Amino acid sequence: MKLTMNRNLFIQELQKVQRAISSKTTMPILTGVKIELSQKGLTLTGSNADISIETFLNVENEQAQMQIEKTGAIILQARFFSEVMRRLPEDDFTLEVVENNQVAITSGKANFMVNGLDADDYPHLPVIETANQIQIPVHVLNKLISETVFSVSQHESRPILTGVHFVLKNQVLLAVATDSHRLSQRKIPLENTDDQFDIVIPGKSLIELSRSYGDDEEAVISIRMMDNQVLFETQNMKFYSRLLEGTYPDTDRLIPTNFNTTIEFEVKKLLAAIDRASLLSHEGRNNIVRLHIADDGVILYGNSPEIGKVEESLSYTQVTGEPLDISFNPDYMKAALRAFGDTSIHIHFISAIRPFILEPSEGQGEFVQLITPVRTN
């Protein structure tokens, strides 16, 4: 293998696959990046136990200025190799596999000779058939992830809850996440498919996925599924994730539909007030704030006996229904509010001890956040 090309473009490709490469792994070869050179171009691969990323740079990409003198493949320790690449003196560099998997990296007067590993020893990526495939704009997928993934459980006691549940049925894609204290759910109509599936994707994979793809309005991503793997594919990148095994709990019945108190807020103002109140709750043992809804106003309270307290009369758009005193974890509320962006929402309550829900003021039913309150007596 021998390649000369633009250094910055190579580094860009390397950074993409490095998301999948961990320096802590029980398989030493997975600390490496697989570099594969064909006459068509350059393929880089990184992988860990959960995700694999493969990128392709076409030889015809003019910016890359690729000169392919000899095709082949090699594995290089990814962290060290990327440190070397970033410090080379010139705009281009040459990578050449000499003998015994030794790799010469040259740029200007700097000559590195680095020990590589045999590319044949790298594990094979899963083969995923083209059946069972949907297409979705990248920015829609990223929004879906950011609206739900924060609600996955951080605890391995119920592994299935560490993932987001994706269900495609009747031309609607449903994404749900819950850690059993709160729940996030988004529905998206997908009219051009008659497929159906029911999978659970690890939350950590989804976070890396949304970091891997920018918010390019034009780009479309293909999603392909197998029994235990899912592949997200765009023109120049493949992102594989394992799926979580097991049955996701039925969450439909958790979301109430009849309420006794409803209040409309601007997200930005409410978020700022919750953030202030949480300063106090974070200092206390229980981390709860109290919301008091009455005819004469809506007041938020935070309290920590040792440090002090805060109270704030909240600005709201309108309130209907019965008075209410309810306590909840402000961090759950902050995360839910951030998922709405700068808009207006309704919060619907049943009572101080029943879960309450947040919905956008417009477009209800497609996006909902649910939070379980904390009983204080």
Place this chain on the structure above:
Amino acid sequence: MKLTMNRNLFIQELQKVQRAISSKTTMPILTGVKIELSQKGLTLTGSNADISIETFLNVENEQAQMQIEKTGAIILQARFFSEVMRRLPEDDFTLEVVENNQVAITSGKANFMVNGLDADDYPHLPVIETANQIQIPVHVLNKLISETVFSVSQHESRPILTGVHFVLKNQVLLAVATDSHRLSQRKIPLENTDDQFDIVIPGKSLIELSRSYGDDEEAVISIRMMDNQVLFETQNMKFYSRLLEGTYPDTDRLIPTNFNTTIEFEVKKLLAAIDRASLLSHEGRNNIVRLHIADDGVILYGNSPEIGKVEESLSYTQVTGEPLDISFNPDYMKAALRAFGDTSIHIHFISAIRPFILEPSEGQGEFVQLITPVRTN
């Protein structure tokens, strides 16, 4: 005490004194900021075992929009108080000490009530007489610090070496730091003083000091000394540091003056090459790189048996004297080179086992870096 003023300006003042406030301290009152209000303005104080910072904001500062309704003083837990200040909803805020050291902080509709501590319990700052005082431009002091402080020892086995040695004598200010493997020395002529002193200031204090004062070309700082304290003072800020006790070793005799090999480099190019070579040395056990100086060129080698090796033919301006093969810690070299900035330097060698020195190509004698090589056989 009751004060209404611009929130951002208050936060700026608070950030300055927070440099001196640690949340880890054996004296709980030192986790607090002292807030003192007189008819002249607002004084904030933060302190730890090593440094104390006091800032003053004049009531006549128009941006501050200060309304002083009642003078007084209080201590508030600094970290929590600054979190509150940053999250208040409006551009201005009111701070009022009510009863039992409770402090009401209000801004818009947000009302905090925070437990404070009695200001009388705050330790007194050292009283420093105006005698024994020099004046020096802030940017000169900052340069002096950045040129030397990285060479102080990080180990407490010889505490005196964790500080920078400042000596004023014969109208020359000398600053020296050494960890016994390398040494940094800068001399500055100070023509307007007949004072003399000999003090050792902790390196950590100097780092905080240079962060506290920007690089304002106009500002002048007064330095005042007592037996165990030094005060750096500008118009609106006082920075106190304790001094290190003990006798600093005699470093004059350590700096050689006769050499057998001299080579001139551009700092930027040499630094980049050393940085590349250090990638390999950092992976090995010894962390050394080797410099080979001969008639046919100058070559830098880095090597790590497990990972690989690098060699680079170095660009230099000129070389004189005998051939030489010398090994050294590249991290010491990188730190020394960075202290010179983007300029040209001479490196003077005696032999492979004797310390070598770096000096600017112009203005020799005023600034020198010394590095002890590593014997490899």
